[in-house]
Amino acid sequence: MTVNDDSFTNWKNREEIAESMIPMIGKLHRERDVTVLLHSRSLVNKSVVSILKTHRFARQIAGEELSVTETLPFLQALTTLDLGPSQIDIGMLAATYRSDDRGLSVERFTADAVAGATGEGKIERREGRDVVLYGFGRIGRLVARLLIEKAGSGNGLRLRAIVVRGGGQQDIVKRASLLRRDSIHGQFQGTITVDEANSMIVANGNEIKVIYADDPTQLDYTAYGIKDAILIDNTGKWRDREGLSKHLRPGIDKVVLTAPGKGDVPNIVHGVNHDTIKPDEQILSCASCTTNAIVPPLKAMDDEYGVLRGHVETVHSFTNDQNLLDNYHKSERRGRSAPLNMVITETGAASAVAKALPDLKARITGSSIRVPVPDVSIAILNLQLARETTREEVLDYLRNVSLTSPLKRQIDFISAPDAVSSDFIGSRHASIVDAGATKVEGDNAILYLWYDNEFGYSCQVIRVVQYVSGVEYPTYPAPAV
Template sequence: MTVKDDSFTDWKNREEIAESMIPMIGRLHRERDVTVLLHSRSLVNKSVVSILKTHRFARQIAGEELSVTDTLPFVQALTTLDLGPSQIDIGRLAEIYQADDRGLSVAEFTAEAVAGATGGNKIDRREPRDVVLYGFGRIGRLVARLLIEKAGSGNGLRLRAIVVRGGGDQDIIKRASLLRRDSIHGQFQGTITVDEAESAIIANGNTIKVIYANDPSEVDYTAYGINNAILIDNTGKWRDREGLSQHLRPGIDKVVLTAPGKGDVPNIVHGVNHDTIKPDEQILSCASCTTNAIVPPLKAMADEYGVLRGHVETVHSFTNDQNLLDNYHKADRRGRSAPLNMVITETGAASAVAKALPDLEAPITGSSIRVPVPDVSIAILSLRLGRETTREEVLDHLRDVSLTSPLKRQIDFTTAPDAVSSDFIGSRHSSIVDAGATKVDGDNAILYLWYDNEFGYSCQVVRVVQHVTGVEYPTYPAPAV
């Protein structure tokens, strides 16, 4: 048999194995609220090819390719356990098992590693928690996709309604179409129908009421059977406590803003300071996409090396706030054509660092340039460190953080030599370290951090909402601290 035939036979075998994993992963998710991960990447509702690609991607960050032949036994072992709601990373299980020298079988090792999620240690499955989206623009529709995707067994978060201003004839049909098709993020994974008589969009069986209102004061959510809900404001119209408090209407318990909050509104970067949210806090912000991109790696560097000062320069994709063609705009430069120009603007991300990392005394400055790409940005983080180090040490540290630390859902790592911005469309991490571009000279380090400023940020928003509603289930094996 030729090498070509051997490779093809191996591929077909791995396809068959991946195919056998899909129903097991699906049942774990639907019946037990268990999400199977591979190095922080969910395998739920993934195709055969997607599962194989996710395994191969492990080669970039872990140094060697992970095969489905290695991970299948762990999935099989999980199906035999009395599991409760949890997230289980089979990539980490396989990695730790390989280093374990006790001679345990895969089944024995797996049972031990996830013992906190089995039997009497299981946490209760949460009752569904209502979610309302106020505004249905770029972030609103991506958050909607994520909430629908994560509906799973019906427990956890349940998108009940979106609130928008009336847009005339066929408004709901056009909004449903924008949810169904996206020029950047592709087709919605599932089915969408419209019930115009009931003013509802039905997405993968989830009935989402479309409520028309010009102001928060016009809506009584209990009239739609919505109670104790989390409202996610995607408009950015109100950013202080007084303005956002208008959303605390009948049926709404908490308000989450998808923009930097002002005044005393807590700015939360999941993975960094989400555990500081007070149980009785009703209003909070998820900060900005750029803040979410720079704060996790900044924390990782500060914890290991100390940071004396820093500057972040963001090269940011253009947004709907800019004009397609030159026209009046209240802000400087943003009136110039976004698809035709690089546009210097300001970023509040640097000042927002103080809210997310109050113990970091280092001054951080920042500026931004908007460029003619529709999505994915890069933050260039230049740091003066507290001690000298080497490029190799920094990369080893950040690779390890991306694999094993509590920040592994926020920080990703790539060694791809030809990586460009479009490669990171759809990334669920808030920040991706580009190893090839990293520069270190003594106590100076420059990190190049890619981020999908739409989808990666939306994932962070959903993580915050999961946390405040109590449906952020524990991960096993537990991340290294």
């Protein structure tokens, strides 16, 4: 047998193992509200090849190959346990088992590692929480995809309605088509049908009412059977407490804004300050995509090295706020053609850092350039640190943060030397550290942080909504603090 035959046989064997994992992952998710992860990446509803690629990606992060032959025994062990709702990272189970010197069997080690999700201490399955989307643009439709994807067992978040202004003939058909197909993020994973008579979109069995309204004060959501719901405002039309309070209508309990909040509206970056949300807070903001991209790595660097001052330069993809061709715009430069120009513009991300990281004493400045790409941006974070360090030390630290820290869902890490922006379309992390571009000299560190300003940000929004709704379940093994 040739070497090539050996490689192909090995691939087919791993395909078979990955295929055997799919029903176990699906059953845990549907019946027990358990989401199986691999180094913070969900394996729920993933294909055979996607599972194998996720395992291989661990080599770039951890420096060594992770095989399905290593993780399968841990997954099998999970199926024998009486688990409650949780997220369980089989990649972390395999990694920690390697370094464990107690001589335990995989079954015993797994039971110990996820003990908090079993027995009397486990969380009971909760009633689903209604969600309403106010606005159905770029972020609204991606948030809708994520809510539908995560409906799973039916005990989490339930997208009940979207609120839009009437758009004329076949409005609902056109909106459903935009949900079904996306030029950047691809096809919707599932089936979508339209019930025009009842003004409803049905996506993977989820019945979503389409409500037409020009003003939030016109609405009574209880008339649609919606109660105690979280409303996600994707329009950005209202950003202060007074304006967003208009959404607190019958059936709505909380309002989450997908734009920077003004005044006393809390700006929340999940993973950094989401635990400061007061239980009785009804209005909050998820800040901006750029704020979400820079705050987690900024916190990580400040925790380890101390940050004296910094500047962030954002090279940002164009957005719907800009003109396709030169035309009038209230902002001076944004009126120039977005697909044809680099456009210098302002960013509020640097000033928003203070709201998310009030303990950070460093002054952070910022500026932004819009460039002719439709998605994925990069933030260049230039920091003066409180102590000198080396490039190797910083990269080792950030690699570990991306793997084992409480920020591992926010910060990703890549060492691929030929990575470019399109490689990060669909990333679920708030930002991705580009190891090859990182520069460190003495007390100065420059981090290059990629981020999918549409999808990665939408994932952060969902995490905040899960947290305030009480369906953000604990992760095992617990991240290192």
